Amino acid sequence: MIDYVKGQIEELTPTYAVIDCSGIGYRCEISLPSFTAIEGKATVKLLIHEAIREDAWTLYGFVDERERNLFRLLIGVSGVGAGTARMILSALSAPELEAAIMNGDHLKLKAVKGIGAKTAQRIIVDLKDKVKPGDDNGTSILPPSGNMTATPAFDESLAALVMLGFQRNQAEKVLKKLYSADPSLKVENAIKQALALL
Numbered sequence: 001m002i003d004y005v006k007g008q009i010e011e012l013t014p015t016y017a018v019i020d021c022s023g024i025g026y027r028c029e030i031s032l033p034s035f036t037a038i039e040g041k042a043t044v045k046l047l048i049h050e051a052i053r054e055d056a057w058t059l060y061g062f063v064d065e066r067e068r069n070l071f072r073l074l075i076g077v078s079g080v081g082a083g084t085a086r087m088i089l090s091a092l093s094a095p096e097l098e099a100a101i102m103n104g105d106h107l108k109l110k111a112v113k114g115i116g117a118k119t120a121q122r123i124i125v126d127l128k129d130k131v132k133p134g135d136d137n138g139t140s141i142l143p144p145s146g147n148m149t150a151t152p153a154f155d156e157s158l159a160a161l162v163m164l165g166f167q168r169n170q171a172e173k174v175l176k177k178l179y180s181a182d183p184s185l186k187v188e189n190a191i192k193q194a195l196a197l198l
Helices: 032-038 065-075 082-091 094-102 106-110 117-127 150-163 168-181 187-197
Strands: 004-012 016-021 024-029 043-052 057-062
Touching (some): 024 057, 082 094, 094 106, 106 117, 150 168
Antiparallel strands (some): 016 024
């Protein structure tokens, strides 16, 4: 079992990273907070969760144990797959997700695409006793410093939403509205806002 991969970042998008470990490139599916945490770095260490099926072997990468634990708890809930768990972790930061579960805030969970009322309630019931608030040191959720020009950010946000399963024309329409209102919008914020609107 792979516990982590450590190496040079060869490719990075808001939904996956390719890490070169001694000449072997590992593609790791990541969440939006993980993307934000490693953006701009040359090398990185990602904690791994392996999902092995007959037709696929997928690696999910996380910058800290807190996020990986939440991911594993989520996929343990009936009706929540790895893709949905990653969507939840991209739409809500770890502290927000923990608070929603502990406070029984099913409306916050239901606002995530693909989460219906029953699934939101099931997540709360199944995980309320398992989730405890962690130390919010902000390492995985702080936005990167520096300004980002609108065009590359728009393209990156659009590519991420398409990879997450949204229709390209719908995602483009929502992002155009967001970037028209705020041309300096960062990728993470653009995707988070788009997830709430799509």
